[in-house]
Amino acid sequence: MSRRILVVCHEGRPEAVSAADKVSEDLRAHGIEAVRDGTAERAELVMVLGGDGTILRAAELARTHDVPLLGVNLGHVGFLAEAEQEALPYVVDRVAARDYAVEQRMTLDIGIITPDGREQHSWAINEAAVEKGERARMVEVTIGVDGRGLSTFGCDGLILATPTGSTAYAFSGGGPVVWPDVEALLIVPLAAHALFARPMVVGPSSVLEVEVLPYEDRNAVVWCDGRRMLDAPAGSRITVGRGAQPVRLARLAQVPFSGRLVAKFALPVQGWRGIRERA
The missing domain is CATH 2.60.200.30 (Probable inorganic polyphosphate/atp-NAD kinase; domain 2)
Structure with a gap:
């Protein structure tokens, strides 16, 4: 059976549409069917290019068919996103290799x-x-x-x-x-x-x-x-x-949540020295 990935973006934003076109092209180069319009039925993954609003919209599609969702942030904070726009080629390679983990989020x-x-x-x-x-x-x-x-x-x-x-x-x-x-x-x-x-x-x-x-x-x-x-x-x-039905998120890196907080909110951590060696 051929692999199928649903690619979702904010169709009203030209940069998001351009990014989705490139991702779809790259996925097809890996022999993966990239679908731009439709449902997540028979898809192994929903890739989302956009901000939190687009990711939440895509979660509706993914949850219906119990399909993992992988978000790439094209917006501001993007807490549900797994990667930033500049990492798109890397993300596609990882997806093509099925090199990602899946975690469940409570609803x-x-x-x-x-x-x-x-x-x-x-x-x-x-x-x-x-x-x-x-x-x-x-x-x-x-x-x-x-x-x-x-x-x-x-x-x-x-x-x-x-x-x-x-x-x-x-x-x-x-x-x-x-x-x-x-x-x-x-x-x-x-x-x-x-x-x-x-x-x-x-x-x-x-x-x-x-x-x-x-x-x-x-x-x-x-x-x-x-x-x-x-x-x-x-x-x-x-x-x-x-909720009886969770949302499943695809993860590329096992980064502690504390790291995500620092990165997304640009928290100041000057002075943190980690675990100090015992004298």
Whole structure:
């Protein structure tokens, strides 16, 4: 059976299209079928050329068919990306040689029941962001874990994230950075008017619950990875738990996550001397 790789890029960016054309050409030179339009069905890998948004879009295609995803960053931070644009020839050679490892990343399954009994479902690899429906008004929520209420407050929003998402929206909201091999769920309130509204980290088997209180008909919306929006009108109940289907990421190098943090955020490490020799 011939090898098949789906190549995804931001079609609205000429430099991304040019890079995807070159990658496709190089893959074909290795005897690999490079597909630009279509699904990830029968593909051994999804190669993504772009920023975080493009990678998240490609994750939808890859997850559907349980295919690993390999991102090459053409954007800014690109935390989900495995390599930068200048390394493309090297990446193609490694892919052609099947010289890559695959790791699983935890996802979220999201459910909403509206006051009229309507059900909505989605998923996310980074986060489910509960946001106020009206710019000038806070949303009133009660949060709970595993069937027990924890706190009620008004806020601009609430981020329910995976460890992978801890360096995305949750990070901007003041949440902790969690290593991706830690299995956990994060709760990060945004601009909450409450004494107890700290970021929390709970176990992977827990179920996070958010009730949008019917206070002055203040509605909310839920954004899944910033790509899929679900309505959560006042009186809705939102549940978020560990996703049944993970996302698989292809890795070329076994770089510690601390190294990725330093590289992506350009963290200062002057003065670090590592393990000192014993006298």
